[in-house]
Amino acid sequence: MAAQHDAPLETLFLPFGGALTWPAGPVLFLRARDGWPLRERAQPGQLVCEQSFRPFADALEASGWTVRDEQQLGEDATRYAVVLVLPPRQREEARALFARALALAAPGGIVVACQHNNEGARSGEGDLQQLAGLGGKMTKNHCRVYWTAPLNGQHDAALAQRWAALDAPRAILSGRFQSRPGIFAWDRIDPASALLVEQLPADLAGRGADLGAGYGYLSTEVLQRCPQVTGLDLFEAEGRALALARENLEKLASPAKLGFHWHDVTAGVQGQYDFIVTNPPFHTPSRGDRPDIGRRFIAVAAEALRPGGRMWLVANRHLPYEQILNESFGDVRVAAERDGFKLIEATKAKAAPVRSGKRA
CATH class of the missing domain: 3.40.50.150 (Vaccinia Virus protein VP39)
Structure with missing residues (x-):
């Protein structure tokens, strides 16, 4: 190569x-x-x-x-x-x-x-x-x-x-989060994540994961809006962002068990989850659009979800994710669209029941 x-x-x-x-x-x-x-x-x-x-x-x-x-x-x-x-x-x-x-x-x-x-x-x-x-x-x-x-x-x-001192961690959004320059959407809530949160169902329950967690905005909203969540793993490739996410979530004092993973999601993730939320990146720090990263996030999410588990994904409307979504999930629907973004709920197919039969 x-x-x-x-x-x-x-x-x-x-x-x-x-x-x-x-x-x-x-x-x-x-x-x-x-x-x-x-x-x-x-x-x-x-x-x-x-x-x-x-x-x-x-x-x-x-x-x-x-x-x-x-x-x-x-x-x-x-x-x-x-x-x-x-x-x-x-x-x-x-x-x-x-x-x-x-x-x-x-x-x-x-x-x-x-x-x-x-x-x-x-x-x-x-x-x-x-x-x-x-x-x-x-x-x-x-x-x-x-x-x-x-x-x-x-x-x-x-x-x-x-x-x-210019990139030192600092309070943003009226002190709700700690962030620093250079992190994705470092001083604001990006509109794609805001769309996902607006549609986030309160009945998310069990163990979940946030793939590409950034400074922890989506994970914070999940913990505050979904009281039946018992555990949440944050996966983030940028170590500077993950350190902020840890600080932002630990101050919530949530009873849910938290995990923080400095990890490249495209390499796959360990564990089985009841739900996944994600606003996947489509570029790397070395420049250039990379829609293949988002497609890989979707495939990894499908592998990591239990049968019947749900993924909530938000992305730019133009990104070509439909084929991998339909190949990887049993049910896919566009839950919302706004300002050039699409929010997708995808549910992993449940395993077919094993039928016993008599041999002729």
Whole structure:
């Protein structure tokens, strides 16, 4: 199978072909993604990767790279000669990431970042220049890679301190939830989830799951509206969101047994459920629409439901989910449509009764 083209990742490493020298010591890669450029440059044991999105973290670990989370890096005193960054599109989150990159760089170290032109590359370059000055830049593959000069305290320390707090968790929606920039619909209730909640039946009961739980909005509504729910498992691939969901749900003091899983739903889920709610993603952090992710969520939900179990799914109206829904469930109906979204209730077929008969 041909390797998937990842233009920002490939462009990120271009300066090390001449403009920059790859160091002999440890290198840090923030928002890391796996790919052949890592294997071309980094030595085994040299590269430390930070990645909170589970599929990307799994791919990095499968290739033998060391993966750490934000908290682990903060507790480690190691400072790095090179800090590589693939900044996210959300600007507050990206600025906070630049501030952390500077804090984790060793004296004389450099920060190297790359973004696709359609994902905020020009703004990112301007932000890093404002914070620490630029040592150079290159453009290729519809991307922009830019880097600092060797860092020896010449950056704007006060600005770095302000930017470091830009993606800190904070109260939203009149204090009802904790969230942070960069999480899906981080400062609001997205209209698709709101549509699902409006139609949510109060008779949901037993053990359920929220596939792609985000910061926990749907799960919170399930627990507050459906008193017969005895257990709820939250599955979320973005670790930063899952930590928020845990905080948001645990403060409810619900009698239901809760489970929090940093997990890629497309890999399948363990357990059998009486109901499932989901607002599945249809893209990944590395850009591009991916309706196959939603289709896989539907197939996984069908596998995880008990016979007669129900799935409540909300999605953009144009997404092609009907075939997999009809193939995977015994009964499918559109419960509501609004503002370009469709809400679907799908019920898993009950097993046919086993009939005994006499052999002729």
